[in-house]
Amino acid sequence: MATLQSSIIGFPRIGAQRELKKLIEGFWAGKQTEADLLHGAQALRAKHWQLQRDRGIDQIPVGDFSLYDTVLDTAYLFNAVPQRYQTIPRGLAQYFAMGRGLQGAHPTTGDKVDVPAMEMKKWFDTNYHFIVPEVATDQTFTLSDDPAIVAHLREAQALGIAAKPVVLGPVSFLLLSKVTGTGGATAVSSTAEFDCLSLLPRLLPEYVKLLALLAEAGATNVQIDEPFLGMDFTVGMAEAYRTAYDYLAVDLPASLRLILTTYFERVNNCLDLIKRLPVHGLHIDLVRSPDQIKAALDAVPADWILSLGVINGRNIWKTDLNSALDVVRKVVAQRGPERTWVATSCSLLHSPFSLEFETTLDPEIKDWLAFATEKLDELRVLAVAGASADNAGLDPQVAAVLEANRQSQAARRSSNRVVNPLVQDRLAVVTPDMCRRATPFNDRYPQQRAAQRLPLFPTTTIGSFPQTKEVRQARLKFKRGDLTAEAYDDFLRRETERCVRLQEDIGLDVLVHGEFERNDMVEYFGEKLRGYVFTANGWVSSYGTRCVKPPIIYGDVDRPNPMTVDWSLYAQSLTPKPMKGMLTGPVTCLQWSFVRDDQARSVTASQLALAIRDEVNDLEKAGIRTIQIDEPAIREGLPLRRSDWDDYLEWAVDAFLLSSSSVQDITQIHTHMCYSDFNDIFPAIQRMDADVITIENSRSDLKLLRAFDRYGYHNASGPGLYDIHSPRVPSVQEMNERLAALLEYLPYQLIWLNPDCGLKTRGWPEVESSLRNLTATAAEFRRRYADKVTDAGSQ
Numbered sequence: 071m072a073t074l075q076s077s078i079i080g081f082p083r084i085g086a087q088r089e090l091k092k093l094i095e096g097f098w099a100g101k102q103t104e105a106d107l108l109h110g111a112q113a114l115r116a117k118h119w120q121l122q123r124d125r126g127i128d129q130i131p132v133g134d135f136s137l138y139d140t141v142l143d144t145a146y147l148f149n150a151v152p153q154r155y156q157t158i159p160r161g162l163a164q165y166f167a168m169g170r171g172l173q174g175a176h177p178t179t180g181d182k183v184d185v186p187a188m189e190m191k192k193w194f195d196t197n198y199h200f201i202v203p204e205v206a207t208d209q210t211f212t213l214s215d216d217p218a219i220v221a222h223l224r225e226a227q228a229l230g231i232a233a234k235p236v237v238l239g240p241v242s243f244l245l246l247s248k249v250t251g252t253g254g255a256t257a258v259s260s261t262a263e264f265d266c267l268s269l270l271p272r273l274l275p276e277y278v279k280l281l282a283l284l285a286e287a288g289a290t291n292v293q294i295d296e297p298f299l300g301m302d303f304t305v306g307m308a309e310a311y312r313t314a315y316d317y318l319a320v321d322l323p324a325s326l327r328l329i330l331t332t333y334f335e336r337v338n339n340c341l342d343l344i345k346r347l348p349v350h351g352l353h354i355d356l357v358r359s360p361d362q363i364k365a366a367l368d369a370v371p372a373d374w375i376l377s378l379g380v381i382n383g384r385n386i387w388k389t390d391l392n393s394a395l396d397v398v399r400k401v402v403a404q405r406g407p408e409r410t411w412v413a414t415s416c417s418l419l420h421s422p423f424s425l426e427f428e429t430t431l432d433p434e435i436k437d438w439l440a441f442a443t444e445k446l447d448e449l450r451v452l453a454v455a456g457a458s459a460d461n462a463g464l465d466p467q468v469a470a471v472l473e474a475n476r477q478s479q480a481a482r483r484s485s486n487r488v489v490n491p492l493v494q495d496r497l498a499v500v501t502p503d504m505c506r507r508a509t510p511f512n513d514r515y516p517q518q519r520a521a522q523r524l525p526l527f528p529t530t531t532i533g534s535f536p537q538t539k540e541v542r543q544a545r546l547k548f549k550r551g552d553l554t555a556e557a558y559d560d561f562l563r564r565e566t567e568r569c570v571r572l573q574e575d576i577g578l579d580v581l582v583h584g585e586f587e588r589n590d591m592v593e594y595f596g597e598k599l600r601g602y603v604f605t606a607n608g609w610v611s612s613y614g615t616r617c618v619k620p621p622i623i624y625g626d627v628d629r630p631n632p633m634t635v636d637w638s639l640y641a642q643s644l645t646p647k648p649m650k651g652m653l654t655g656p657v658t659c660l661q662w663s664f665v666r667d668d669q670a671r672s673v674t675a676s677q678l679a680l681a682i683r684d685e686v687n688d689l690e691k692a693g694i695r696t697i698q699i700d701e702p703a704i705r706e707g708l709p710l711r712r713s714d715w716d717d718y719l720e721w722a723v724d725a726f727l728l729s730s731s732s733v734q735d736i737t738q739i740h741t742h743m744c745y746s747d748f749n750d751i752f753p754a755i756q757r758m759d760a761d762v763i764t765i766e767n768s769r770s771d772l773k774l775l776r777a778f779d780r781y782g783y784h785n786a787s788g789p790g791l792y793d794i795h796s797p798r799v800p801s802v803q804e805m806n807e808r809l810a811a812l813l814e815y816l817p818y819q820l821i822w823l824n825p826d827c828g829l830k831t832r833g834w835p836e837v838e839s840s841l842r843n844l845t846a847t848a849a850e851f852r853r854r855y856a857d858k859v860t861d862a863g864s865q
């Protein structure tokens with residue numbers, strides 16, 4: 071029977087058991103030779119291609135595999151190697167130096183080298199990070215003599231697999247790049263104005279060469295990724311697409327078909343442009359943006375391939391196969407089976423590898439899930455069933471899968487594990503004043519300060535203290551059952567007490583308990599909330615060889631019991647100084663989990679907010695009067711299209727407010743943000759109305775402060791006085807200077823002194839020295855401002 075072509079946009083390279091991570095890290099540690107690494111990587115690629123073939127996938131990608139990052143690979147492929155790495159000979163040493171920096175002996179001369187890594191950024195709105203290509207204003211590109219993608223294509227062919235090369239398109243490649251000066255030694259100052267797209271004429275001839283090599287090696291379909299087609303267009307982008315694809319078309323080998331591939335957003339606004347490009351197909355993400363199918367059907371020429379991204383590449387739920395099939399069949403009815411592909415919405419890089427290893431997962435919930443491997447099976451079913459107009463003549467096995475899927479979807483929808491009427495009832499009666507503090511900041515802050523009886527320039531930290539080997543080992547032993555609950559608890563109490571005593575000794579004003587009991591700031595809460603499950607092996611790539619294992623929110627979220635009150639109370643019992651309660655905010659819990667696909671993110675966020683609100687109330691009742699609700703991920707939840715920002719910010723800020731607004735005037739709410747530039751969401755940050763915001767600032771420096779100034783941020787703030795990401799101990803002098811700079815922009819009465827993030831990745835000696843310097847800075851500025859404080863003690 072005829073089937074549609076099934077296509078994978080990319081496969082998780084890391085391996086079922088994170089084999090690639092182990093290989094590469096073993097190589098870095100000197101435990102594996104280069105040959106071991108290359109062999110191991112090749113074997114893993116082969117395994118992944120075979121897996122896809124065995125599951126019946128037609129369009130199997132090559133070029134999606136990488137030893138660090140595929141954008142870095144593209145830069146490397148075209149020899150866009152920044153000057154600072156050029157003394158290192160081309161090869162793995164140079165490649166990894168670009169990805170992660172190199173500190174130590176030069177691979178050939180043995181001299182000392184110290185080059186930092188290239189910058190890393192989030193890949194669109196995923197939690198994967200790519201390496202930002204660096205180009206000079208006079209950048210030249212030369213295709214590598216031995217392109218890895220061509221070699222991989224041949225490897226696949228040797229296994230009898232006619233794979234589909236995946237290439238990052240030239241326009242998107244340049245749009246992801248940043249300019250760092252001329253290729254020469256001198257940096258130019260006008261680079262800010264430089265448009266990387268102006269390098270297109272230099273880059274395109276190299277793409278032509280690459281395509282020729284791919285054709286020569288036997289490729290037919292080439293997936294050319296241009297995700298920026300789905301983003302907001304900036305000046306020159308449309309022209310760049312026309313220039314690029316017209317150029318590539320001129321000498322395009324007759325055997326090649328270019329499939330323009332988009333994901334994460336809708337392309338309906340630029341279909342007029344797309345349909346005129348001389349390519350042979352278009353892939354669209356119908357999970358993120360199902361509505362674009364109509365416009366795409368109208369626009370896409372009849373002789374193109376239309377690839378339907380109907381299986382979610384970045385979440386863990388089973389596809390509703392029957393609904394997806396409806397979409398596929400409608401398309402097939404209109405344009406025939408020949409040129410209609412079924413595909414994953416985006417690369418499966420963002421999915422965990424396989425459910426096979428989840429032996430301890432609750433079977434009811436496991437039945438609702440599909441990881442990358444299971445998604446291959448789903449795709450196969452759609453490819454087979456999509457070719458027939460209805461279910462009548464279907465192969466009984468396929469029909470059975472469709473029926474089982476229908477039942478599984480129905481079971482999930484009605485399961486009482488998912489629906490919790492109590493949560494639904496509570497949500498239904500949330501009113502706008504539950505998302506508003508009773509009293510404006512200007513009236514409540516003085517009350518808080520009077521109650522706290524703290525000096526001017528109060529000092530605090532962001533929450534965590536060093537998670538040393540001992541802490542991690544104790545947790546592991548406890549989890550394995552080698553340490554009793556009592557012994558583990560005793561250990562944590564001793565760590566907490568030591569941390570409190572040290573903070574007292576250093577002279578910090580608002581103390582924290584140190585977060586020793588937490589493995590991760592989301593997982594800790596997830597484990598205590600209903601509606602969350604955890605996987606044993608649900609790893610996804612974060613950057614390089616790093617993986618994360620996001621928890622899964624499967625049902626209505628609520629908090630059966632207090633989560634942090636005992637630890638906060640214990641810590642408070644050790645000291646007369648104020649102890650700050652530490653919570654992770656609703657938006658961050660949402661962002662760093664796999665979320666439900668059966669309700670809007672905003673609803674899940676409100677449920678999380680109610681759970682945190684309960685915790686805030688309990689902390690307050692227990693006498694904790696300073697409570698921090700961390701929202702480091704609020705910025706990264708922003709939609710990719712500007713026009714969607716307001717809607718997100720509205721519900722995200724409301725969720726924070728719902729979690730934080732129930733308290734009395736004298737209870738002080740802190741929040742903390744890090745990991746991004748927040749300048750473009752300042753009005754939203756103001757609307758969050760935290761009494762104090764501690765915010766990462768040490769890298770972006772004055773930019774953030776100017777934004778505070780421009781948008782007139784009115785509440786209190788602690789822009790980080792030093793960067794915790796480095797083991798360096800900042801001097802008093804340095805912190806004095808930074809504080810003096812802050813004072814140019816912020817009123818002295820509203821400034822807090824603190825590091826820019828939690829201290830869990832640092833060692834005790836550097837933490838102690840840094841914090842002693844921080845309190846010395848506080849002392850110095852209290853002296854300088856002594857005459858400004860009129861009513862003693864109440865400032």
Ligand code: MET
Pocket residue numbers: 532533534591652700702742744827828829830
């Ligand atoms: C990524 S933000 C971290 C905040 C958390 N309270 C900590 O100190 O580790």
Ligand SMILES: [Zn+2]
Pocket residue numbers: 532702742743744745826827828
């Ligand atoms: Zn932080």
